[in-house]
Amino acid sequence: MSSTRLLSVILNDGHFMPMLGFGTSAPRKVAMSNVEEAVQVAIDVGYRHIDSAYSYLNEEAIGQAIRKKIANGTVKRTDIFYTTKMWGTFSRPELVQRGLELSLQKLQLSYVNLYLVHYPVSLQPGEEFIPMDSQGKIIFDTVDLCSMWERADMYYLPLAGYTDDSSQHYPLQAMEKCKDAGLARSIGVSNFNRRQLEMILNKPGLRYKPVCNQVECHPYLNQSKLLEYCKSKDIVMTGYAALGSDPGKEWVKKDNPVLLEDPVLNAIAEKHRRTPAQVALRYQLQRGVVVLAKSFTEKRIKENFQVFDFQLTPEDMKTIDGLNKDMSYFENIL
Numbered sequence: 375m376s377s378t379r380l381l382s383v384i385l386n387d388g389h390f391m392p393m394l395g396f397g398t399s400a401p402r403k404v405a406m407s408n409v410e411e412a413v414q415v416a417i418d419v420g421y422r423h424i425d426s427a428y429s430y431l432n433e434e435a436i437g438q439a440i441r442k443k444i445a446n447g448t449v450k451r452t453d454i455f456y457t458t459k460m461w462g463t464f465s466r467p468e469l470v471q472r473g474l475e476l477s478l479q480k481l482q483l484s485y486v487n488l489y490l491v492h493y494p495v496s497l498q499p500g501e502e503f504i505p506m507d508s509q510g511k512i513i514f515d516t517v518d519l520c521s522m523w524e525r526a527d528m529y530y531l532p533l534a535g536y537t538d539d540s541s542q543h544y545p546l547q548a549m550e551k552c553k554d555a556g557l558a559r560s561i562g563v564s565n566f567n568r569r570q571l572e573m574i575l576n577k578p579g580l581r582y583k584p585v586c587n588q589v590e591c592h593p594y595l596n597q598s599k600l601l602e603y604c605k606s607k608d609i610v611m612t613g614y615a616a617l618g619s620d621p622g623k624e625w626v627k628k629d630n631p632v633l634l635e636d637p638v639l640n641a642i643a644e645k646h647r648r649t650p651a652q653v654a655l656r657y658q659l660q661r662g663v664v665v666l667a668k669s670f671t672e673k674r675i676k677e678n679f680q681v682f683d684f685q686l687t688p689e690d691m692k693t694i695d696g697l698n699k700d701m702s703y704f705e706n707i708l
């Protein structure tokens with residue numbers, strides 16, 4: 375068995391997903407050359423799981439980095455687990471596959487390993503990421519979650535709000551069809567609460583359960599109830615903002631306490647001769663959460679990968695559990 379598999383979890387559709395993923399969402403001002411460089415460093419260091427999204431606007435650079443690493447023999451495509459996410463403007467069943475194809479075009483890859491519904495929210499289709507009306511209010515769409523997940527009909531219709539000619543005659547293909555078409559090996563969701571997951575799981579005729587639910591998860595928002603629920607349904611929880619995210623990013627609150635400065639986390643780190651970041655990541659791994667860590671700094675990219683050679687004690691885990699205050703770093707915009 376390859377070392378990548380040893381550090382992986384098996385998903386409910388039989389595919390493997392590496393437990394530690396490399397996050398790639400960064401403030402808009404970060405140059406694409408930095409993204410490309412960081413992804414290459416991450417692959418060299420040993421990360422095999424890379425997380426991005428259509429809305430991060432960086433998939434060209436990531437695709438370039440992955441393809442370079444394949445071309446120079448560092449990895450094969452089958453070694454890499456790549457995740458992208460469907461933005462809300464692609465929520466209509468007839469647009470779901472289109473969203474994925476646009477990502478694949480940018481990546482210049484033939485498939486992704488995981489395609490996630492980014493938010494349980496649909497937005498008016500069109501070129502605007504966040505469509506707004508003249509009063510500055512977000513224009514939502516009315517697609518229900520179940521039709522976003524699966525819509526079996528295969529007919530053609532013109533797509534209102536879309537200027538791209540090729541989308542004018544597009545077959546209805548939603549999440550499950552993307553898997554059938556081989557464009558996504560696995561499908562899942564992100565930012566879903568229990569009720570929203572239940573809507574999908576209880577949907578008549580469900581063919582593929584979501585393999586994972588990617589949510590904000592760190593010691594200040596440990597999502598213990600949702601984690602328990604996901605485990606009971608064989609859905610992996612993936613945690614983002616596990617290091618407390620970056621207040622320089624859009625939608626991240628600016629005045630929250632800094633997770634990595636937490637004295638309790640620091641004391642546990644000191645005891646193990648590790649850094650608070652390593653403890654925050656290890657905490658998630660030991661509770662069965664697949665964890666994402668973003669850094670575009672070589673030293674930290676390496677540091678964040680050194681989390682498989684030490685163990686937190688049950689007391690450490692309990693102490694970190696005690697830091698929970700249901701505090702989100704992200705603004706609830708959508």
Ligand code: NAP
Pocket residue numbers: 396397398399400425426492564565588589613614615616617618619620634649651652666667668669670671674675677678
């Ligand atoms: P994060 O991984 O919690 O934190 C990233 C921040 O921590 C960056 O500012 C980084 O700075 C810093 N950092 C990284 N390693 C460090 C270390 N060892 N010591 C000190 N600081 C360190 O935040 P995130 O990027 O918000 O979340 C991770 C990933 O999850 C994202 O990149 C994205 O792929 C995904 N995500 C998904 C969603 C969703 O809705 N599904 C939402 C948000 C994020 P440097 O880069 O300067 O090192």
